[in-house]
Amino acid sequence: MIRAAIVFFMVAAVAVAVLALTGDPGRASVVWLGWRADMTAAAAILIALLASLLAAVAWRTVLWILDAPQRAERARAEARRRQASDVLSRGFLAAAGGDGSEARRLARKAADLASDAPGLVRVLAAQAAEAAGDLDEARAAYTAMLGFPEMRLAGHKGLMQLAAAQGARETALRHAQEAYGEARTARWAWRALLEAKLEAGDWPQALDLMKGALDRKIVPPVVAERARAALLAASAAQLEHAPEPKARALAMDHAVEAAKLAPGFAPGVVMAARLLAQAGKVGRAAATVENAWRVAPHPALWLAYRDLRTDETPRERAQRLSELAAVNPTHRESLILHVERALIAGEPAAAHEAAGALEAEPVTARIAGLMARAAFAAGAPDEARVWLARGISAPHEPDWSDLDPEGRAFAYHASDWARLVITYAESGELIHPRHERAERTLRELPELPLAYDDEPMLTEPVLYPVEAEDYGEPEPPALPGPGTGSGRRGGGRRRLATGPRAAK
Incomplete structure (x- = not known):
């Protein structure tokens, strides 16, 4: 109606303007029922427009009255x-707040009012029954949803959660499997199935689930790649000690693929390097570790790199480690490796100098132990004692806990691998189960005396990065100490040498 009035005034204004511009007002005559009306053309136009407007108003008023019941x-x-x-x-x-009685009252009221939204009413009824603790009613409500295609996914999820809460694991997994088979985006169903496979240590099935999740775009590609790398490493760890040669070959293939997918995943890289070296592919194993060191150095990497060859002198081994450190020269682990390299090569002055680059690093037990070994080898026993004292109260490094006292790297249980897969896939970070459980690890502090005694602490620097018998050389003499002679010291070969021998 407002638009019609606006049109009327615009037309009238245009007509009056045209007549005014022509200078001739014009004339109009109207004869009706014996009556005659003479007027100007402008007046006639205005009367006609006004009559049209009044007719439109009257018509709209009639329509408004007739539409009153529908309105x-x-x-x-x-x-x-x-x-x-x-x-x-x-x-x-x-x-959601757990007020079951109020939720059920409102659910019944919603059933009367929301007839056009039956899905929401059913979901509310089920959740209200759950909040009230009436599991039978909740189960019945969720089961009823399975009869409606648009509500089937919600029904399966509710039934799965009820079954899981009651410990009916098989029933919960059955509902998750059915939901995963129906909906392309049922991430909760995929996650429930994946966790079940991980808990059971079924790595091949978990790999299939991860591939399916990537195809359905449930997870982004980066998460899928990290998860696949961790799953392949877990599968390799399971197959590594199998008696069948085919299983061991498959373990190597899985470890190598894991290292390719995620070079920064140290467990997969260390396993790949070890299995490749056992298969006589030392060059390929070294390249795998070097690539990983470039991405994310880890102490287990340089130890695996060190053990790739056993037929070399200490200086040759130190040269190889120097080449590894040069791949990522500014990283903290590379700075540590320079010190270890110098100790292996029997260069105490170089070790002490290289240790100076670590003084700005936060003091941990590992750093303190390394600094003490470098000072001890360089003939500075007082400095070594200071570092040992600092190392006693310093925190331990979680990465170092990935190595057990026998020198095995990442000796995880199946449950540890299951947690590692989820954590590494989602965040790209390693977990440290041995550190969490406070299990015994490699010694970070060398066994050096902290107190002064009558005999000198050190007669000459003794480096003990590896056993001398590995190279067919005579063993260094033992350190003199109270109540000990100067004869050779016995003991088996250590796989991972982390410090000089103890002075007793």
């Missing part, structure tokens, strides 16, 4: 929808 019905329906929306909102909030 009242629409108003009632809108009020009902608003009330139903309010009841559903308060019902879901009550269920």
Whole structure:
């Protein structure tokens, strides 16, 4: 109606303007029922437009009166929808807050008001029953949802959660499997199945699930790649000690693929290097470790790199380690490796100088032990004692806990691998189960005396990075100490040498 009035005034204004510009007002005559009216053309136009406007107003008024019943019905329906929306909102909030009685009352009220939203009413009824502790009613409500295609996924999820809460693991997994088979985006179903496979140590099935999740775009590619790398490493760890040659060959293939997918995943790289070296592919194993060192140095990497060859002199081994450190020269682990390299090569002055680059690093037990070994080898026993004292109260490094006292790297249980897969896939970070369980690890502090005694602490620097008999050389003499002679010291070969021999 407002638009019609605007049009009327615009037309009238245009007509009056045209007549004014022509200078001739014109004349118009109207004869009706014996009456005659003479007027100007402008007046006639205005009268005609006004009559049209009045006719339009009258017609709209008649339509408005005739539409009154439908308008009242629409108003009632809108009020009902608003009330139903309010009841559903308060019902879901009550269920989420654990107020079961209020949630059930509102669910019954919503069933009367929200006839156009049966799905929401059923979900609210099920959640209200759960909040009230009536599991039978909740199960019945979720089961009823399975009969409606658009509600089947919600029904399976509710039934899975109820079964899991009651310890019915097989039933919960069955609902997760059915939901995963129906919906392309049921991430919760995929996650439940994946966790079940990981807990059972079924790495091949977990790999299939991860591939399916990538195809369905449930997880991003970077997460899928990290998960596949960790799963392949877990599978390799399981197959590594199998008696069948085919299983061991498959373990090597899995470890190598894991190292390719995630060069920064140290467990997979160390395993790949070890299995490749056992297969006589030392050059390929070295390249695998070097690539990983470039991405994410880890202490287990340089130890695996060190043990790739056993037919070399200490200086040759130190030269190889120097080449590894040069791959990522500014990293903290490379600075540590320079000190270890010098100790292996029998260069105490170089070790002490290289240790100076670590003085700005936060003091940990490992750093303190390394500094003490370098000072001890360089003939500075007082400095070594200071570092040992600092190392006693310093925190331990979680990465170093990945190596057990026997020198095995990443000797994880199946449950540790299961946790590692999830954590590494989602965050790209390693977990340290041995550190969490406070298990015994390699000694970070060398066995050097902290107190002064009558005999000198050190007669000459003794480096003990590896056993001398590895190279067919005579063994160094033992350190003199109270109550000990100067004869050779016995003991088996250490796989991972972390410090000089103890002075007793």
